[in-house]
Amino acid sequence: KKSHGKIDFKSLSKRVAAKWKSLPPGEKVIYEDMASDDLARYRHELRNYKKRLEAEKKRAQLRSEGAQQQGIQSSEGPPFTDKNKSVPDCSLSMEAGSSIIKERKHFTAGTLIPSTASATIDTGAVKGGTKVAPIKEEGNPSNYKYATNASTGFDNSSNMKRERKIGQFNFQTNKLYGRDEHMSAIMKAYQKVRLAPSSSEVVVVSGYSGAGKSALVHQARKPVSELGGNFLCGKFDHFRQMEPLSVIIVAFTEFCNMIATKDAEKLRRTRTAIQEKLGSEIAYLANIIPSLCRIVPIPKTETIKESGIGAQNRFKYIFQLFVRAIATSEQPLALFLDDLQWADPLSLDLIESLVTDAESKSLFFMGSYRDNEVNETHPLTAMLHRIDSNNHVNLTKINVGNLTREITNELISDAIQTPPQLTQSLSIAVHRKTSGNVLFILQFLSSICEEEFLFFSSELKQWQWNTEMIESKKIADNAIELMLRKILQLPRHAQCALKLMACLGHYCEEFILSSMSGQSEIGDFECTDIFASLKIAAMEGLVDQMGSNYKFGHDQIQLAAYSLIPENERGNWHLWIGCRVWENKSASPDKALFIVVSQLNKGASRMTDTLQMIQLAGLNLQAAEKSISLGAFVPAEFYLKKGIGLLGQKPWADHYDLYLKLYSSCAEVELCIGNFKEMDVMLDKVFSNATCLDDKIDVYFTLVSALHSQGKMNQSLEVGLAVLSQLGESFPTYSDLKSIIVVEFVKTKQLIKEKTDDDFLTMNALADSHKIAAMRMMLLLAHHSFVTSREIFFLIILRMVQTTINHGICDESAFALASLGSMMGNTFGDYDGAHRFGQISLRLLERTNSKNAISGVHTVVFIFIHPWIAHYRTCLKPLKIAYNEGYRSGNTITAVIAATNIYTISLLCGEELGVMDTM
Numbered sequence: 001k002k003s004h005g006k007i008d009f010k011s012l013s014k015r016v017a018a019k020w021k022s023l024p025p026g027e028k029v030i031y032e033d034m035a036s037d038d039l040a041r042y043r044h045e046l047r048n049y050k051k052r053l054e055a056e057k058k059r060a061q062l063r064s065e066g067a068q069q070q071g072i073q074s075s076e077g078p079p080f081t082d083k084n085k086s087v088p089d090c091s092l093s094m095e096a097g098s099s100i101i102k103e104r105k106h107f108t109a110g111t112l113i114p115s116t117a118s119a120t121i122d123t124g125a126v127k128g129g130t131k132v133a134p135i136k137e138e139g140n141p142s143n144y145k146y147a148t149n150a151s152t153g154f155d156n157s158s159n160m161k162r163e164r165k166i167g168q169f170n171f172q173t174n175k176l177y178g179r180d181e182h183m184s185a186i187m188k189a190y191q192k193v194r195l196a197p198s199s200s201e202v203v204v205v206s207g208y209s210g211a212g213k214s215a216l217v218h219q220a221r222k223p224v225s226e227l228g229g230n231f232l233c234g235k236f237d238h239f240r241q242m243e244p245l246s247v248i249i250v251a252f253t254e255f256c257n258m259i260a261t262k263d264a265e266k267l268r269r270t271r272t273a274i275q276e277k278l279g280s281e282i283a284y285l286a287n288i289i290p291s292l293c294r295i296v297p298i299p300k301t302e303t304i305k306e307s308g309i310g311a312q313n314r315f316k317y318i319f320q321l322f323v324r325a326i327a328t329s330e331q332p333l334a335l336f337l338d339d340l341q342w343a344d345p346l347s348l349d350l351i352e353s354l355v356t357d358a359e360s361k362s363l364f365f366m367g368s369y370r371d372n373e374v375n376e377t378h379p380l381t382a383m384l385h386r387i388d389s390n391n392h393v394n395l396t397k398i399n400v401g402n403l404t405r406e407i408t409n410e411l412i413s414d415a416i417q418t419p420p421q422l423t424q425s426l427s428i429a430v431h432r433k434t435s436g437n438v439l440f441i442l443q444f445l446s447s448i449c450e451e452e453f454l455f456f457s458s459e460l461k462q463w464q465w466n467t468e469m470i471e472s473k474k475i476a477d478n479a480i481e482l483m484l485r486k487i488l489q490l491p492r493h494a495q496c497a498l499k500l501m502a503c504l505g506h507y508c509e510e511f512i513l514s515s516m517s518g519q520s521e522i523g524d525f526e527c528t529d530i531f532a533s534l535k536i537a538a539m540e541g542l543v544d545q546m547g548s549n550y551k552f553g554h555d556q557i558q559l560a561a562y563s564l565i566p567e568n569e570r571g572n573w574h575l576w577i578g579c580r581v582w583e584n585k586s587a588s589p590d591k592a593l594f595i596v597v598s599q600l601n602k603g604a605s606r607m608t609d610t611l612q613m614i615q616l617a618g619l620n621l622q623a624a625e626k627s628i629s630l631g632a633f634v635p636a637e638f639y640l641k642k643g644i645g646l647l648g649q650k651p652w653a654d655h656y657d658l659y660l661k662l663y664s665s666c667a668e669v670e671l672c673i674g675n676f677k678e679m680d681v682m683l684d685k686v687f688s689n690a691t692c693l694d695d696k697i698d699v700y701f702t703l704v705s706a707l708h709s710q711g712k713m714n715q716s717l718e719v720g721l722a723v724l725s726q727l728g729e730s731f732p733t734y735s736d737l738k739s740i741i742v743v744e745f746v747k748t749k750q751l752i753k754e755k756t757d758d759d760f761l762t763m764n765a766l767a768d769s770h771k772i773a774a775m776r777m778m779l780l781l782a783h784h785s786f787v788t789s790r791e792i793f794f795l796i797i798l799r800m801v802q803t804t805i806n807h808g809i810c811d812e813s814a815f816a817l818a819s820l821g822s823m824m825g826n827t828f829g830d831y832d833g834a835h836r837f838g839q840i841s842l843r844l845l846e847r848t849n850s851k852n853a854i855s856g857v858h859t860v861v862f863i864f865i866h867p868w869i870a871h872y873r874t875c876l877k878p879l880k881i882a883y884n885e886g887y888r889s890g891n892t893i894t895a896v897i898a899a900t901n902i903y904t905i906s907l908l909c910g911e912e913l914g915v916m917d918t919m
Contacts, residue, residue: 022566024564024566024567175414176216176219177403177407177408177410177411178403178404178407179212179219179400182205182216182398182400183219183220185203185396185398186203186216186217186396186398187220187223189201189202189203189364189394189396190220190223190227190229190332190334190364191227192394193361193362193364194227194229194332197329197361197362198361199361199391199392199393199394200355200356200357200360200361200363200365200392200394201364201365201393201394201396202355202366202367202387202393202394202395202396203366203367203395203397203398204366204367204368204369204384204395204396204397204398205217205366205367205369205399206369206370206374206397206398206399207368207370207371207399207400207401208370208371208372208401208402208437209370209372209555209556210437210438210439210440210554210556211400211401211402211437211438211439212400213338213400214235214338214368215438216398216400217233217336217368218233218336220334220366221233224332224364228330228331228332229331229332229333229364230255230258230326230331230332230333230334231334231336232252232254232255232333232335232336233251233254233335233336233337233338234247234248234250234251234254234336234337234338235247235337235338235339235506235507235551236337236338236339236340236341236342236343236344236347237339237342237505237506237507238339238505238555239503239504239505239506239558239598240505240594240598241342241344241635242344242594242598242635242638242639243344243594243595243598244344244346244347244627244630244632245288245344245350245630245632246594247337247343247347248347248350249288251335252289252291252322253289253290255326255333256289256291256292256294257291257294259294260291260294260295270325273326273328274292274295274296274322274325274326276325277321277322277324278318278321278322278325280299281318281321281888282296282298282299283298283299284314284318285318285319286298288630308668308671308705310889310890310891310892311628311631311890312346312349312630312631312632312633312672312890313631313887313890313891313892314631314887314888314889315350315630315631316349316353316631317887317890318888319350319353319354320353320354320357320359320360323354323357323363324357324359324360327360327362327363328362329361329362332362332363332364333362333363333364334364334366335365335366336365336366336368337351337365337367337368338368339368339369339370339555340367340368340369341369341370341374341378343380344632344634344635345379345632345633345634346631346633346634346635348379348380348383351365351367352383352386352387355387355393356386356387356390356392358392371399401436402435402436402437403431403436403438403441405427405431405436407436408427408430408431408436408441409423409424409427409431411441412426412427412430416463418462418463425467426454426465426467426470429467429470430444430470432471433470433473439554440482443482443483446482446486447482447485447486448465448470450485450486450489451469451473453465453466453469453470453473480556480559480560480563481560482556483542483556483557483559483560483561484560484563484564486540486542487542487557487560487561487564488564490536490537490540490542491533491536493533494533494534494536494537495561495564497530497533497534498534498537498542498543498561498564499561499562499564499565499573500516500530500573500577501513501534501543501550501552501558501561502552502558502561502562502565503562503565503573503574503577503599503602504577504595504599506551506555506558507549507550507551507552508549508550508551509549509588509591510547510548510549511584511588511592512581512592512595513530513531513534513550514584515580515581515583516580516581534550538550542557570602571602571604571605571606572603573603574599574600574603575599575600575602575603575604575606575607576603577599578595578598578600578602578603579600581596581599582596582600590626593619593622593623593626594623594626597616597619597620597622597623597639600616600619601616601620601642604616604642604646613646613647614646614655614658617642617643617644617647617658617662620639620643620646621639621640621643621658621661621662621665623636623639624636624637624640624665624669627639628665628669631672633669633672633673636665636669637666637669637670637673637675640665640666640669641666643662644663644666647659647662656691659689660686660689660690660695663682663685663686664682664686664698664702666678666682667682667683667686667699667702668698670682671705671709674709676706676710679702679706682699683699683703686699693726694769697773700777701776701777703719704716704720704723704777704780704784707719708784713784713788714788716781716784717781717784717785717788717789717792720777721733721781723777724774724778724781727770727771727773727774727777728770728771728774729774729778729799731795731799737791737792737795738791740795741791741795741798744794744798744799745794745823745828747798748798748801748802748820751801751802751806752801752805757836757839757840757843760809760817760840761840761843761844761847763804763805763808763809764808764809765808765809765810766804766807766808766809766813767808768807771803771808771810772810774803775800775803775804775810775813776812778796778799778803778812779800779815779816781796782796782797782815782819783893794823794827797816797819797820797823798820800812800813800815800816800819801816801817801820804816809844809847809848810848811850811852811853812853813844813848814841814842814845814850814853814857815841815853815856815857815860817837817840817841817844818837818838818841818842818856818857818860818865819860820837821833821834821835821837821838821841821860821861821864821865822834822838822860822864822865824837825865825868831869834865834868835865835866835869838860838861838865838866841860841861842861851885851888852891854881854882854889855885855886855889855891855894856886856894858878858879858881858882858885859879859886859894859897859898859901861878862875862878862879862882863875863879863897863898863901866878872905872908873909873911875901876902876905876906876909876911879898879901879902882898883895883898883899883902886898
């Protein structure tokens, strides 16, 4: 602060001290290291400055003597005139003098790319000619030698002059260093998929962070595209692990956008293939990948309501169909997913289902992960073991290590366009400091350039460095420290923009960034134009701009930016971001939901308003329901438990509906994951606090399914029958069930005796909620009891038919009538009656339009009824429908039963056995 031309040092020092105290420890260390390096450099330059003063005097004297001698021996003028007065000392022991350091201004550190620098040389090159500085030989002051550029090993041809950018690293982005063998392995695997697809090809690349795994695989994009393939990529983010399928959606959104801009013929072929494979399920997939509408019209169909394991099975099967459609021998699909160590469980399941799909041979999957972050208990390890043991899959493992000293020297030589024999000293120093880690090399080079230990001399037209200072430089323990130094040199608003983006993860969409422009309540930070701030960071190579979206150049950059936010302030940042994104969610509400919930959850500890916490609990419930619909149970569990935690110990009566949904959904999710102890806790909460039977129905279904999953068949039936009793459908429990079956069968025959086929097809829909719940429970128990208790199965089927006739048609009615037909033929020998009710059940499917029932009905009719009145061959096509619809609806049990009978019947009929999709 200035006062009448004077600086108030006392006030200034107090403010500086207060600012220093507020800095996080990690940032203090960075500043201390920078100050230490600067002090060492300044002391070193002072010593060199004194030496140079003496050297300049000696050189001036020698030049004077040389000029006199040259004038005597030649009619030409002296080689040094007023226009080029002196020749800098370019010896191999060159020190970084201040006069040379000033030349640093001629290059921009922001253009650094993987590189190393050139060694100093004995001759100072002048523009393209052959004559350079005369070098005095000892013992004969009148004898001068004129060195040529050829003697230095430099290629100063006109082509190189045009290509070389003075003072900038010239990294060859199309060249891999030390990875030729790895690249050959990747392309060899792709060629197998392209030329002779007999099995799936999977390549996994492992290595330490910064080793160049991603760069290696991305190098395959161009040759894959040139050979007719479609190259898709995505990157998992540890900040967005609870956002299910986010990376998969990004990758296939890229595919849809890419195909939409291709030629009309390719677009037509892709559209036709998708329509043939998916049919009406296109609508389901479009809910997950909205960009699909750019290449295929979306049909209007009824949504199949499926939850639990069925939802997961359905999702994976439909995605398999999608990949089969778009991955062909003419256009193989290359899918690269980076950082698999952070993949969510559903994404890992989907990847495994795609690469092990025997009917998809034109998918080339590539993945990378950090092996230092993946141990034997990691889910990724288990997945790779299963893939490796699959006979249908060829798994290629590539480990990317650090660069050798020789390869490091090659990289440095190319970067500064200096012969490799002249860059040895710098390469040795850089390799010793970085151990050959590519990311460390790049950042270390950037650092020594910033500190002017490596610089370009415009006077000498060459790179020079100070090996002594480089060797003495303290290198950061990890890449984050290196990145921090670079970020801290940016303008304050650019640093804040990076911090905001780091809170969101590795990449950020335009609509999210747009919502964060403007005044912020975070300290005194104001982001008037976040895009302008990020462009500054992009110029420094910290972020990459992809259209209107941004992503960090490396995970370590993101972590470095995030570490600049003090831990006790991070909650405020996340809270502010979540609120801003939610206010502007209209651009993409589904995508915004997960981002908002993630940010608000991280800032929940800063919430003081009870109403806000209740609202956040509701948002967590929405995110969980969306995750459950995709079969993403681990994220769903996280969201549900977070919502329950936000409610705390508040009485159920205060937020009854929210409590009921959170605990009921969490019990179902725990069942799907297999956490039965946690499930019991959730069930107890519902049973203790729910006020009526209707509110307990869903958790009763969860309990019955859980008991069956644990092999407790009898308990499962007992609980299910007890629930049916509460719903008004009591079943006898004494042992003489056969006589009861006869009685119930006679009763049922009396009810159907006066009904025509049209009467069944024109019945009213079932409206009683308790009867609907009873029909659902009876269907569940029918599946459970078919093997364990055939008598209970028969009684349940008869009761379902009676309920249908007395109260109306529902989705479960078609299965009940088909099973009645099976019973009439196989148990009572009434084959005409069996055929009749088999046909009624098939026609009833058309009326109810229940896709969930198609697989079960077709399985019963064409395994247990139709073979009595027609040839086995006529059953194959309907059973194929049962197989496909079973997987489409998530009913894998009936799908597997159908597939087993398809192969059995084909064998009996002398048909050739093959892959299911070709039969």
